[in-house]
Amino acid sequence: MELRHLRYYIAVAEECHFGRAAERLHIAQPPLSQQIKQLEAELGVKLLERSTRKVELTDAGLAYLQRAREVVSAVDAAGDEAVRIADGEVGRLAIGFTGSATYDLLPTMARRLRASMPGIELDLRGEMLTPEQTTALREGVIDLGILRPPVNDPELDLEVLRHEAMTAVVPTDHRLAQQDAVHLSDLADEPFISYPSHLRSVVMQVVVDSCQQAGFTPDIRHEVGETSTLVSFVAAELGVAMVPESVKQLQITGAVYVPIVDAPEVALAIATRHGDDSPHLARVLPLVRGILTGD
Template sequence: MELRHLRYFVAVAEECHFGRAAERLHMAQPPLSQQIKQLEAELGVQLLERTSRRVELTPAGQRYLERARDVLARVEAANDEAALVAGGMVGRVSIGFTGSATYELLPAISRALQARLPGVEADLRGELLTPRQVSGMLAHELDLGVLRPPVGDPAIEVHPLRRERLVVVLPETHRLAGHGAVDLAALADDPFVTYPSHQRSVVHDAVLAACQDAGFTPHGTEVAETSTLVSFVAAGLGVALVPESVQHLRITGATYRPLVAASADVDLAVAHRAGDASPVLARVLDVVRAVVADRGRKPGVPAPGSSL
């Protein structure tokens, strides 16, 4: 039995007429009649009662019509779903976000995915440092990473998104909190709250380089999460340098200021396993790029001098 037999039978059963059914199927009537006879012979059941004027369903034919319609509907749904999957419109993707991107880009990307790819299930994981994202992609726990390059593993393909300046986070009570911009050298004696060292955080290395260029080496507390870092600053435990997108994280007691003549910056990129040709991955990559580009056109970051 083939699906065409089911389609032929449904057409005849619905039209109750071989001639009209043949026209509907764009075929001649004799071959259609022969196909229905073959179907009945294969089943060993009479499905249709034929008279000179019309065709009627037997009780067995009535039940068979219900099942045939259900089978054809399921096949059509499977075909549609396969086309959606092949086009990247249906599937699942897991995305990791570095700390600063967690508070700015994760919500925007989540909204964009829901609007543009409603058939894609997105597992979004925030506050993941670059090494953790790389290991997650290699272990197939993550499909995409929004992270801080460089990434040294050739098994990971990296696409730059944008470059961000570093800004300083100060307690509201800090002596420089009222300044429009802060000279980094003026913070040489302050304790710093930083991201983890020992090549676990790209931002930590950028902060260290910026401070050394200003004539000092920062000392203080290391924390892994951006929210914890800014909370420690708000509590008066030190100062910090962070990518400017962290200003989207609003914590009472912390204030952000630009650096005087700052040249320190960090890159943001999206990464995935090299050679991954998943259609849904390509669609999601397009959405991520579009969201970042749109954020670049719209001033969504609070003013550097704002108190949060």
């Protein structure tokens, strides 16, 4: 039995007329009649009662029609799904976000991806430092990373899409909280809160390097892994911090963001596994680029 036999039978059963069914199937009537006889012979049951004037379904024929429709519908649905997967309309995509991008980009990206590509299941992972993301990409845990370069890994493709200035975060009652802007040197005698040094945080290294260029080494009193915790520590008056400007989307009572006149910049990039030609990733990347570049 072939799938065409089921399609032929459904047409005859629905039309109750071999001539109309043949026209619907765009085949001649004699071959159609012969195919239905072969189907009945293979099943060993009579599906249709034929006369010179009409065709009627037997009880077995009616039951077989229902099952045949289910089979053909399932096969058609499987074919449609395969095409959608090949076109990148269906799939699962895991995306990692660096700490600051978690609050600025993750909500926007989630909304726009779900609106424009509802067939793609998203696994969004926030607060991932660059080293953690590179490892997750290599191991297939995530498919796309929104991270801070540099990344020196031949297994990954990197595309820098945005640069942003660093900003100071100080407690609400701090002497610099009401300033329109501060210089890096204004922070020289302050206790600092930073990302962990042992995790090779890109932002943490930028903070240390820029402070040293301004003539002092930051006195890092606390190291925390999450941006929300870092800003919360500032609000608790445990010290000051420097974060990318996008973190300003995270508003925590007791902490104030103050621009830095001579602010260093950090880059934001997307990273993927080299040679990853997943069709759903190919569909997502243009939208992600547009969000990061403001297009």
